[in-house]
Amino acid sequence: MLAVAIASAMRAPPRPAALPEARPSLAGSVDATPPRCRTVTQSESECASAWEARRRHFFGEEAVQ
DSSP: OHHHHHHHHHSOOOOOOOOOOOOOOSTTSTTOOOGGGGSOOSOOHHHHHHHHHHHHHHHTOOOOO
């Protein structure tokens, strides 16, 4: 049992797994939500369409054109 403990202590720690590639964000795209739409209290067509595009992107749905 002592030999197992020594052998375990002498082993190098395992290498971390590779990180997955980041998915492209909507930050630079045409349908990115404008900052003012985050705090808007009344419905605006531009904000509504931006939020709808973000919802479709989140759920992986194709945009209806």
